[in-house]
Amino acid sequence: MAFLNPWAIAIGVLVVGAPLAVHFLTRPRPVEFPLSTIQLLQEVIQQRRARSRLRDWLILLLRIAAICLLVATFSRPYFDDGPAVARTAEGDTARVVLLDVSQSMAAGSGGAQRISQGRAAAIEFLDGLRGVQAGVIFMGAKPRTVFDQISPNLPSLRSAVEEVTVRSEQANVHAALERAAGMLSEANHEKRELVIISDFQRGSWGTSRLDSLPEGTEVQFHAVASSVTDNVAITQVRFAEQPIIGQPAQIEIDVANFSDNDKNVSCQLAVDRLQQQLDAEVPARGSRTLTHSLTFDQAGWKHGFVTLTANLDALSEDDSRPLTVEVRDTPNVVLLSRQSESAAPSSSWFLEQALSITLARSDGASPLRRIHPMRMRPSKWPAADLFVIDHPGALDDEAVSFLAANIRRGRGLLYVTSELADAMNLQRLSEAFGSGFQPPVQLLSGSAARSRKDLFISRVSGRQEPFRVLGSTVEAALRPVRLGGGLPTQAMDEGLRDQVLAELSDSSALLYVTSADAGKVGVLNADLGESNWPVQATFVPILGELVQGLLRGGLDTGAVACGDPLVRLLPAEVQSVEALTVRPATDATPVADEYGRLQTTGAANGQTPQGGFVWAWEDPAGPGVYEVRQQNQTVMAVATAAPGLESDLQALDETVLKDRVGEGRRVGYSTPSSEDDEDDHWWTWLIVVCLLGLISEIAMLRGFRV
Amino acid sequence: MSNLSSSHTQPYVSRFFDASALAGFEQMRFSPRRAVDGSFSGRHISRRRGGAGEFVDYREYSPGDDVRRIDWKAMGRMGRAYLKIFQDDTDLNCTLVLDGSGSMAQGGITRGSRQDLRGSKFEWMQHFATALSHLIVFGRDAAGLAVIGQGLDDYLAPSSSLQTRQLMHHTIEQLTPAGATGLAQGLEDLLNRSTRRGVLVMLSDFLVDSMDEVVARLRNFRARGWEVITLHLIHPDEQNLPDGNAFRFAGLEGDGVVNCQLSEVRRAYQQRFEALADSTRKVLSGTGCDYYRVSTSESYLDVLRSFLVVRGA
Known part of the structure; x- marks a missing residue:
């Protein structure tokens, strides 16, 4: 215990003495008085002495306590352990x-x-x-x-x-x-x-x-x-999917209100040449996601900011948040299949037809190109955003390496597995992906594969892509589906069970989607040629959703936390790190002392590095947008900002x-x-106790009938 | 006594004697409740039934009776000897017993060694005793005086002479309260010195160590045919204690000193005092004494008037 006013104790000692002195100086001088009945009086006094003594002691104690409490009140004690570490x-x-x-x-x-x-x-x-x-x-x-x-x-x-x-x-x-x-x-x-x-x-x-x-x-x-401590902040800005030229893309802005009152906020969105104001009411201690649809007419990286206007709160730093996103051209899809283009209906034919509908271009040109993997070397394959593989036969090492390198850099892969060779291909792809690929199941190349037919879908993750497109009717809509072919599966210990999005009646996986570094891999375990699904109405929309998901790859359009290590795989068009420069992409972005390292990953295989190039930045600055440029063209950009949690x-x-x-x-x-x-509230309690003591004294005096 | 000597030429008047005030009392008489022994003929019924008084009855002769009192005419008619009995009127033999102990100074003021007894019980008693003795003598009765301090300090045998009255008044005037109360001893001494029965009027505060001893002596008086009248003198300060709070009380009979806050004890004291007074009343009344509780806050004349009204013949 310590005192804020220790000098008050010294004064208190004097103050304690003062009433005693006053008491003795002003106490009534006893009047000398002769009394004949003094013996009687003595007897009465004697009789009341014990009672009076008790009362006197109690009153004395109460009065002393009252004075001490008053002194303590003025000295303002606080009960604190004292600083563990003194200033000096x-x-x-x-x-x-x-x-x-x-x-x-x-x-x-x-x-x-x-x-x-x-x-x-x-x-x-x-x-x-x-x-x-x-x-x-x-x-x-x-x-x-x-x-x-x-x-x-x-x-x-x-x-x-x-x-x-x-x-x-x-x-x-x-x-x-x-x-x-x-x-x-x-x-x-x-x-x-x-x-x-x-x-x-x-x-x-x-x-x-x-x-x-x-x-x-x-x-x-x-x-x-x-x-x-009232604060309203933009905690996250992201795109729901990767924007594609001419197609609307939805931007999502999370606004959090860390105050006790509802707040009306106004967001100014500025991306590239687009500007939009969004207004909303954010509930107290809650958050709200503002959405807006944007359509870009040019491909490439687009930068911008989302800013809360007229927001007067405790922390202004989180009122603005940078964003960057890559607008892609219409995706190119390569279908790798041994099946003949003219063999209809076949599994690859169904795929080709459905993809042509899903990825139709405005100019009518087909986004899909069919390649026979045995007849064209991978180096000659056209650039693709998504590889669809169906009945490819056994892929050679070069094809596996090519596919793995592209997918790790952010391309998508949809593998329709129906043959024993597909299990081998996936196994080799898995080895090529390395530790960045953790499939939830393993395809088994046993004799049981031959007897798979008339299988129905026993479980489906209706709330996840791609099945959520069917809403609550997903199970009813998929009930007539009968599937054949495909391979039995076995769950992997290290895989994530919830990546299996649909299961067949023999407990094998029908569809799973997982990541492989920056890219995404979807495996559809069925021979579409032996199934009735492609001729049903649910096939095209589900395949369309699946493909869109795979095209997004590992897209993360949200900002990177400043100070947290950043690693980005650079796109395939990057040929060497020497030609790359990193710099702030916008005027508002602070210049950093250093921008990390641009380096090659994986073993070189001929001219193209198998692992590609990465941009690793140990200590990203910010907030702002930083870009990697190659010959005056942005090949990668990252927005950095403080995590949303910091706004609370x-x-x-x-x-x-x-x-x-x-x-x-x-x-x-x-x-x-x-x-x-510090803890200076005890004096109020002391006053209360002091008053209680005085009340007790009065009650005691009344109790003793004085 | 030197003053008394000069009184032969110039009548002595006590400062406690207020002739004008007592003039109105002179028609009032102090009378005993029963027959008394007197020396001379007087207004009071004598305990002796002789032949010189008023005839009251006959009684058959028994050997040893005074043959002079035989009614010979009745003997002639009845053939048996009868004595005629007469009731004598005699004077009253009254002894005033004054308490001269220190406690009687209650109400007075002490300044060093000097005592100012104005307003005290003692002064009141002096006034009352002077007046009563005057009225007794004025009624041709005999008045005596006994002053009891630690014992029988002073004694004047009852007499109806004016000289004795003056001496009595002088004695009363010269009295000063002092010392502890030896009431029982004083009464015993008085009883031994009294040769004739009479009326004992006792003025005291009865603040004694042992009331039982006093009562025993009074019983002796009663047993010897005395009529005992007790006037219990109470000063207001004794009854209620003085106004105020802080006092340093000093005993009047060398009882020491007590510092006291009266607010703490006043009520208990009053209760105790009343209990003591009540006890005194019961004890004295139980002994056959007439008991009068007298507050000295009242005028002694008023008290005297009331007393004589009750005791008047």
């Missing part, structure tokens, strides 16, 4: 100051910004050191240190703290604590102290622990917070921090105003 320190002490520089620290305005308070507090914790070594860690997506080890060079640390600014990142608390633990462990000092200066956002600190810190480390939580400014309670985060340790908690009013 000297001697054999190692102190690490962990300063949060995540985006939420920009909340507030002017001098009331959290980062301003944080800087001031950090400087105070550094200035108070005498002959002590210290370290400073700036906690963003990555912990950044001024020196790798604790150092006696306090002026440099102080200077670094003064210059630090907020980064559009989410704090990686775990990494920062690990770094702090490392610095403290290396320090051979008698005393170790860790000062954590942060706004202690719930999203960042909710699951954090101090377990990694060395034993005996004293931890001080110093919470900075702005008075206003609600902080963890002191008790949660102490009890859960600092479990088992002696931790202190302070705020910038704690010197003035």
Whole structure:
């Protein structure tokens, strides 16, 4: 327990003496009075003495207590363990100051910004050191240190703290604590102290622990917070599917309202030359997804921003969010099949017909090209956005490598498996994909494959693509479907069961879709030539949805979190990294110190690298759009922004921090105003107790009939 | 007594004697409730039935009777000897017993060694005793005085002479309360010194250590045919304690000192005092004494008037 006004105790002692002096000075002088019945009076006094003594003692105690309580009230006690880490320190002490520089620290305005308070507090914790070594860690997506080890060079640390600014990142608390633990462990000092200066956002600190810190480390939580925590933010901007020239594409904007009141928001969307304003009401403590359909008339990468207009809230940094998306030309599809184009009806024929309908171009040209894999070398195959394989026979190594390389870079593959050779082909493709491909089932090349016919669909994931296009009638619509051919399947231990979207009556998988690095692979396990599905109305729409999903590949049009490592496979048209440059794509995008590395992955096979080229950026800057250019043409772009979770400014309670985060340790908690009013509420209770004491005294006096 | 000597030339008047106030009482008489022994002829019925008084009855002769009182005429008619019995009128033999203990100074003011008894019980008693003695003597009865402090401090045998009255008044005037109460001892001494029965008028606050001893002595008086009248003098300060809160009470009979906040004990004290007074009344009444509770806040003349109305012949 400590006192905000300890001088009041000294005054209190005098004050306690004052009533005693007043009492003795002003007490009625006893009047000398002769009394004949003094013996009688003595008997009465004697009789009442025990009762009076009890009363006198109780009243004396109550009065003393009342005076002491009043003194305590004026001295304003607060029951706090005291800071685990004092501002000042000297001697054999190692102190690490962990300063949060995540985006939420920009909340507030002017001098009331959290980062301003944080800087001031950090400087105070550094200035108070005498002959002590210290370290400073700036906690963003990555912990950044001024020196790798604790150092006696306090002026440099102080200077670094003064210059630090907020980064559009989410704090990686775990990494920062690990770094702090490392610095403290290396320090051979008698005393170790860790000062954590942060706004202690719930999203960042909710699951954090101090377990990694060395034993005996004293931890001080110093919470900075702005008075206003209401915040409305754009937390995500994405396209529902990859835009294609001339076709409408839906953009989805997630707006979150981290306040207690409903908010009317107005979003200004600017992409390429398109501009649109979207208005909506976002419920309190909720979010809303605004959608708008955009149609692009040119292919290529398009950049833009979505901005909340006239939004006055605690954090302005999250009112704008960059976006970038690649608008593709109409997709090209290559159908690899040994079956003759004229052999109708056949499995590949059904596929060709359905794809021609689904991917029809406005100019009437066919988007699909049929290739006999045995008659054309893969190097001669045309560029394709989607490979459809049906009855290909056994593919040679070159074809497998070609397919694997393209799909890993973002192309799609629909494999209709119906023969034993398909199981072998898929096995080899799987090996070529490497660890980036984890199919949920394995096709079995046993004799059972020959007896597969009249199979019906026993289970379908109606809420997922491609079946969700049929809505709630999906099971009824697929009930007449009878399928034959295909291969029995066996579940893979490491595969994801929910990637199997439909199962047949023999428990084998009918359709699964999975990823292979940047591309997507769909396997339809049936011989369409031996099935009645292609002649039913459900076939074309489901195949169309499936193909669209595969064409999207691993599309992620959302922004990358600033500071989180970024790896992008560059498209197939990239021939060498030497010709590539990386730069900010828009004027609003900040220039970074470095833009990562452009490198080749996988083993080279002739002129074309098997794995392709990747853009790896360890510490993406932002927020903004960064692009990789090849000969004045953008081949890859990435939008970077702070994660949406960073916009929730609600902080963890002191008790949660102490009890859960600092479990088992002696931790202190302070705020910038704690010197003035830390736990300064006891005086009100003291006044209440004092009043109760006085009431008790009156009741006692009445009880004793005085 | 020197003052008394000069009274032969100039009548002595006690400062407690208010002749004008007592003039209205002179037609009132103090009478005992029963027959008394007197020395001289008076207005009161004598306990002796002799031959000089008023005839009241006959009684058959028995050996040893005074043959002079035989009614010879009746003997002649009846053949048997009868004595004529007469009731004598005699004077009253009244002894005033005054409590001279220190407790009687209640109500007075003590300044150092000087005592100012104005307003005290003692002063009231002096007024009352002076007046009563005057009225008794004025009625041709004999009045005596016994002052009891720690014992029988002063005693004047009953007499109806003016000199004795003056001496009595002088004695009363010169009295000062002091010392502890030896009421029982004083009464015993008085009984031993009294040769004739009479009326004992006792003025006291009855603040004694042992009331039983006092009662025992009074029973002795009663047994010897005395009529005992007790006037229980109570000062308002004794009954209610003085106004105010903080007091340093000093005992009047060397009882020590008590500091006290009266607000704490006043009610209990009053209850206890009333209980004591009630107990005194019961005890004295039970002994056959006439009991009068007298508050000294009342005028002694009013009390005297009431007393004489009750006790008047």
